[in-house]
Amino acid sequence: MKQPTNTPNHFEHLLDQHHLKKTAPRLKVLSMMADKETATSQPDLESLMNDVDRVTLYRILNVFEEKGIIHKVFDLNGTANYAICTSNCQEHRHHDEHLHFNCTQCNNVYCLNDLNLPAFDLPPGFKVNGFTLYATGLCPDCSKKQN
């Protein structure tokens, strides 16, 4: 039943849906972020797309984020990392409840959706809209290498 979410075809649909033109730079951004378990940092995207103007990349990332195609998460160094939103993410657009795991070794940011987070209490008066649990430590890969 599930539609593939990482094919070139799907990317074109995505752009269509959001009334964005299917240009080479945009499709390239999407393909760079596809099939990755981790979010991609803006500097990484820049070097991966060295044929695309830096300014263009800024603008693409901005529209994509506004439209809810990708989401942004800041790693431990305050650098923006981007990942394609899952369908789950899009449905509950403003109620993202997922876990961002930032490895202190490789600095990768893993977006772990589909995780059921337990309820928690806030001091009275705070109206929660959305939350993400932000964890640091070693990712599976780096954890292995340590042994």
Place this chain on the structure above:
Amino acid sequence: MKQPTNTPNHFEHLLDQHHLKKTAPRLKVLSMMADKETATSQPDLESLMNDVDRVTLYRILNVFEEKGIIHKVFDLNGTANYAICTSNCQEHRHHDEHLHFNCTQCNNVYCLNDLNLPAFDLPPGFKVNGFTLYATGLCPDCSKKQN
């Protein structure tokens, strides 16, 4: 039993403990951040301390963070916000487990320590070192103003 943690006296002790000279700019940074429920953004600190050189502020915030006197948290816009670490925070330096609440209205970042967060599960292989629950929504003040 508890020592005051927000007096000028305490600040001098803090600097002593970390072998830092008690200079006017440093004490001022600490006093600006004291007695606040919320973390202070770097831009705010800059305007609050307009008599101190911008570069000096950068350097002070960096040493303070290295020494574990303050901690840094990025708000929704990726701007660094700083708050004095609580005693709790210092003891468990690398195991901060607190909640950062970023109000979408006033943009304040509340550091809610002393919150017991429930356990949660991670996919196998991830070695968690520390985590913070990062929530967005309306803080008590803005929540009131909405009614």
Place this chain on the structure above:
DNA sequence: TTAAGTGCAAAATCTTTGCAAATGT
């Protein structure tokens, strides 16, 4: 007295803006 810290000038980065040329529909 002297090592540490500050302030200023200047470099290096990062991000935004304006506009002409190119591109998708």
Place this chain on the structure above:
DNA sequence: ACATTTGCAAAGATTTTGCACTTAA
């Protein structure tokens, strides 16, 4: 053909670096 999007140039903002002067211990 026309509105969008891109690339380039340039402005603006942020962050870092180097070095002489000042200050706390």
